[in-house]
Amino acid sequence: MALDRSAGRLARCIRCTRHERTLPIRTFTTTAPSRLETQETQASSEPPPPPAGATTDAPKPRLRDPNTVSTRAAEQQLIQHQRITPVGSRRRRAAIASTSNIPFSELPYQCFQEARAVLQADRKQKLEHIRVQRERIERFKAKDVAPQDEAHKEKKVADMRRRLEEQKILADINDPVVKRKFEDGEGDLNKPIYRLLADRQWRSYRRTLLLQRITQMNVVPDVLPAIDPVVSTALSFAGKRVQHGDFVDSRMSELAPSLQIQPYDKGKRLYTVVVVNPDVPNVQKDAFDYRCHFLASNIEISPTDTRVRLGLLGEEGQVILPWLPAYGQKGAPYQRMSMFVLEQAKSEGGGEFQTIDVAAVKAGGKYTQRHGFNLRSFVDKHLLKPVGVDLFRTKWDEGTAGVMQRAGIVGWDVEFKRKRVEPLPYKRMDSVRYR
Amino acid sequence: MNAPSMALLRAFSPVWRAESLPWVARGCQWQQKAPFSSTEQRMAKKGRGEKKDMRITLIRYHLQHPLTPRPLRFSRNRALRHWTIHRAWRLYQTQLRLNRQLELERQYNSMAAACEALRLTDNHGLTAEDRMKLGGGGGAGDEAAAAGAEGREMGRLYRIAMLKDGVWEGAPIEYARIQTESPPREGWNHAWTR
Numbered sequence: 174m175a176l177d178r179s180a181g182r183l184a185r186c187i188r189c190t191r192h193e194r195t196l197p198i199r200t201f202t203t204t205a206p207s208r209l210e211t212q213e214t215q216a217s218s219e220p221p222p223p224p225a226g227a228t229t230d231a232p233k234p235r236l237r238d239p240n241t242v243s244t245r246a247a248e249q250q251l252i253q254h255q256r257i258t259p260v261g262s263r264r265r266r267a268a269i270a271s272t273s274n275i276p277f278s279e280l281p282y283q284c285f286q287e288a289r290a291v292l293q294a295d296r297k298q299k300l301e302h303i304r305v306q307r308e309r310i311e312r313f314k315a316k317d318v319a320p321q322d323e324a325h326k327e328k329k330v331a332d333m334r335r336r337l338e339e340q341k342i343l344a345d346i347n348d349p350v351v352k353r354k355f356e357d358g359e360g361d362l363n364k365p366i367y368r369l370l371a372d373r374q375w376r377s378y379r380r381t382l383l384l385q386r387i388t389q390m391n392v393v394p395d396v397l398p399a400i401d402p403v404v405s406t407a408l409s410f411a412g413k414r415v416q417h418g419d420f421v422d423s424r425m426s427e428l429a430p431s432l433q434i435q436p437y438d439k440g441k442r443l444y445t446v447v448v449v450n451p452d453v454p455n456v457q458k459d460a461f462d463y464r465c466h467f468l469a470s471n472i473e474i475s476p477t478d479t480r481v482r483l484g485l486l487g488e489e490g491q492v493i494l495p496w497l498p499a500y501g502q503k504g505a506p507y508q509r510m511s512m513f514v515l516e517q518a519k520s521e522g523g524g525e526f527q528t529i530d531v532a533a534v535k536a537g538g539k540y541t542q543r544h545g546f547n548l549r550s551f552v553d554k555h556l557l558k559p560v561g562v563d564l565f566r567t568k569w570d571e572g573t574a575g576v577m578q579r580a581g582i583v584g585w586d587v588e589f590k591r592k593r594v595e596p597l598p599y600k601r602m603d604s605v606r607y608r
Numbered sequence: 609m610n611a612p613s614m615a616l617l618r619a620f621s622p623v624w625r626a627e628s629l630p631w632v633a634r635g636c637q638w639q640q641k642a643p644f645s646s647t648e649q650r651m652a653k654k655g656r657g658e659k660k661d662m663r664i665t666l667i668r669y670h671l672q673h674p675l676t677p678r679p680l681r682f683s684r685n686r687a688l689r690h691w692t693i694h695r696a697w698r699l700y701q702t703q704l705r706l707n708r709q710l711e712l713e714r715q716y717n718s719m720a721a722a723c724e725a726l727r728l729t730d731n732h733g734l735t736a737e738d739r740m741k742l743g744g745g746g747g748a749g750d751e752a753a754a755a756g757a758e759g760r761e762m763g764r765l766y767r768i769a770m771l772k773d774g775v776w777e778g779a780p781i782e783y784a785r786i787q788t789e790s791p792p793r794e795g796w797n798h799a800w801t802r
Contacts, residue, residue: 288696
């Protein structure tokens with residue numbers, strides 16, 4: 174009692190003066206009060222018993238929610254009957270009570286709504302620009318030009334198209350709903366704005382990481398001279414994601430993986446996927462060779478259709494070399510398995526992607542030899558353009574022997590050992606020249 | 609009538625002294641219960657504690673300085689609203705800047721057009737075309753004489769407008785040199801004489 178009395182003045186200072194001594198002091202808590210919990214559990218099962226102080230013949234008080242009571246009488250009831258203090262300010266509680274189902278874009282915050290009006294006006298203007306630009310492109314394309322100016326016209330049309338794409342992105346980039354959808358992963362990659370946002374996100378970290386891995390492990394000068402990845406790749410063996418450059422158990426990589434190839438520009442395109450191991454030990458020449466573990470062409474990819482199961486591709490039209498399990502023999506250093514995504518050449522007009530004649534490649538025989546496969550030669554021959562890369566590593570583990578036996582690969586019982594380096598004469602201990 | 613307060617009695621009288629200490633003094637009971645120190649001995653010695661990295665000290669100083677604003681921690685909706693308002697503000701500022709720039713450009717073009725018009729008019733306010741239209745019926749000798757006079761009079765207003773006399777009348781003389789970002793290639797023209 175005495176403490177209450179002594180704290181009275183302090184409490185009056187802390188408390189909001191609007192409440193006029195009706196509400197006790199509320200201290201900051203992050204958890205719900207225990208009374209609230211019991212009240213909620215009771216509310217779900219049975220109506221609550223009347224509080225101890227109330228008489229039994231009084232009418233049952235209505236249950237109040239401390240988050241939404243906003244009138245003074247309701248607050249009084251809540252405090253008296255349920256012994257719960259209302260949460261936050263009355264204004265906030267009134268807002269919560271009336272705005273629970275309002276969509277985000279209609280939230281009644283004045284500055285927010287003003288800002289949305291500004292953005293909407295700008296978007297309207299951008300849409301008008303887009304319409305005008307489209308008409309302009311149509312008109313320009315319909316115009317007849319002299320044959321020597323055809324190239325110029327083509328270039329100008331391409332420029333106008335690029336400007337149109339920029340306008341499309343600018344129309345949507347300021348929309349909070351777009352941002353929210355993208356953050357939730359619900360973006361539609363058929364739309365340019367979501368493709369742009371996804372591309373930005375990829376480039377902000379994951380692409381840098383990928384480039385670091387492939388340059389640190391020297392995939393790039395070893396297998397192909399250079400690469401500028403523009404599609405992101407994600408590798409998974411039997412549903413398990415593998416980070417770029419991670420070691421994969423040989424039993425996991427026994428079956429062909431599935432590869433997710435995500436392009437960030439519109440349209441369908443044809444890709445060739447090739448898996449090359451540049452670390453096959455060659456004892457005769459005391460060096461390393463290439464080996465192709467997988468080669469398939471004519472894989473159609475679009476921004477929304479990204480999954481490629483390497484084991485389920487068509488035998489006739491696509492696969493040139495089927496999947497060979499990744500293995501590294503005992504004692505050999507780890508082996509890099511580099512996967513390249515190569516874009517196939519476009520036809521003369523620049524519209525359609527050319528298919529690679531798989532039967533002809535198989536008949537040619539040069540690129541059906543796994544051992545000594547030269548990816549640079551293959552890329553040059555078919556005018557391919559490297560657009561994506563991925564990497565995993567393999568080394569000898571307890572399952573490798575079984576994997577090799579099942580795949581019918583000879584040499585599962587071979588163990589590599591380091592050659593003993595004879596010390597030079599003047600370093601031999603029993604030599605006369607030893608010092 | 610209120611009962612008299614016991615507070616004073618409680619504070620001073622040994623009869624009313626409470627069993628427990630007031631809460632502010634509770635810490636005094638607990639001091640030095642452990643027979644050993646929980647920190648290193650050299651840390652207790654004066655001036656020989658572990659040396660903190662200067663960067664850590666500085667970071668802590670600036671993070672905990674009362675002038676450092678608290679970090680913005682928003683809920684998702686709040687953050688999105690904040691972002692929306694920010695983007696709208698940036699957009700508005702961009703539009704303002706572009707409008708100003710366009711206005712300046714318009715003014716410049718209009719001044720250039722006015723000067724061009726001045727350059728092409730004579731002291732009667734007529735251009736060569738106007739003169740051709742008006743005086744098409746004049747004699748050949750008159751035309752040649754008029755052409756000489758015109759040559760002198762043509763663009764006279766323009767030449768006057770381009771005079772730079774007295775443009776620095778009200779401004780300090782330091783501003784008469786064009787303000788550049790880098791010094792001139794030759795610092796001083798030694799060959800110059802009046």
